[in-house]
Amino acid sequence: AQSVTQLGSHVSVSEGALVLLRCNYSSSVPPYLFWYVQYPNQGLQLLLKYTTGATLVKGINGFEAEFKKSETSFHLTKPSAHMSDAAEYFCAVSVSNAGGTSYGKLTFGQGTILTVHP
Amino acid sequence: GAGVSQSPSNKVTEKGKDVELRCDPISGHTALYWYRQSLGQGLEFLIYFQGNSAPDKSGLPSDRFSAERTGGSVSTLTIQRTQQEDSAVYLCASSLAITAKNIQYFGAGTRLSVL
Numbered sequence: 001a002q003s004v005t006q007l008g009s010h011v012s013v014s015e016g017a018l019v020l021l022r023c024n025y026s027s028s029v030p031p032y033l034f035w036y037v038q039y040p041n042q043g044l045q046l047l048l049k050y051t052t053g054a055t056l057v058k059g060i061n062g063f064e065a066e067f068k069k070s071e072t073s074f075h076l077t078k079p080s081a082h083m084s085d086a087a088e089y090f091c092a093v094s095v096s097n098a099g100g101t102s103y104g105k106l107t108f109g110q111g112t113i114l115t116v117h118p
Numbered sequence: 119g120a121g122v123s124q125s126p127s128n129k130v131t132e133k134g135k136d137v138e139l140r141c142d143p144i145s146g147h148t149a150l151y152w153y154r155q156s157l158g159q160g161l162e163f164l165i166y167f168q169g170n171s172a173p174d175k176s177g178l179p180s181d182r183f184s185a186e187r188t189g190g191s192v193s194t195l196t197i198q199r200t201q202q203e204d205s206a207v208y209l210c211a212s213s214l215a216i217t218a219k220n221i222q223y224f225g226a227g228t229r230l231s232v233l
Contacts, residue, residue: 041226043211043224044224045224046221046223049219090161094218096217103173103216104151104218104222105151106161106163107163108160
């Protein structure tokens with residue numbers, strides 16, 4: 001079974017500073033990895049995803065993440081934080097089962113609340 | 119509509135009552151998923167539908183939970199004899215197809231409070 005660990009339930013940065021949200025996964029088969037963002041009282045919105053190919057993935061709102069198989073990591077970064085980035089961020093993993101089929105179940109990390117200070 | 123729609127947005131009920139939560143997926147999406155978001159458990163997968171079929175119901179927390187989907191579209195999650203531990207936000211998501219790499223689009227959720 002796969003699992004996701006997000007290091008740091010709360011991260012606080014100043015406006016304009018680097019954002020780094022950490023995600024490590026565990027999976028016995030090649031994973032598909034996702035970052036979602038959730039604003040208060042809203043559903044989850046996809047920031048970016050990694051399936052295959054290029055390991056550096058660019059997403060919306062200036063976010064990017066790098067898949068590092070050797071470190072089983074998929075950390076999310078943004079060079080310069082904006083006030084509007086304050087939200088909760090979820091890393092998630094999905095895998096294809098051994099038969100080559102899958103139903104796309106997402107396994108989520110516990111989430112990281114990002115606070116941006118002026 | 120353009121996105122996944124869930125109703126009601128908020129539901130307050132008394133312990134022991136039954137509740138129904140509704141999800142309208144994006145038109146044309148064959149895959150539909152239910153998740154539960156709670157303080158203690160984070161985001162948990164409950165059940166998925168491929169068309170109207172739910173092949174795996176093992177994610178449902180107890181036999182008080184059931185779900186159905188009709189016409190390959192609307193889905194209803196029913197909780198019978200609600201308990202306080204059922205209090206959570208129930209999220210619905212839809213996707214073009216049942217594959218591991220497809221994007222799931224989420225609704226805003228139904229916040230259930232059991233008193």
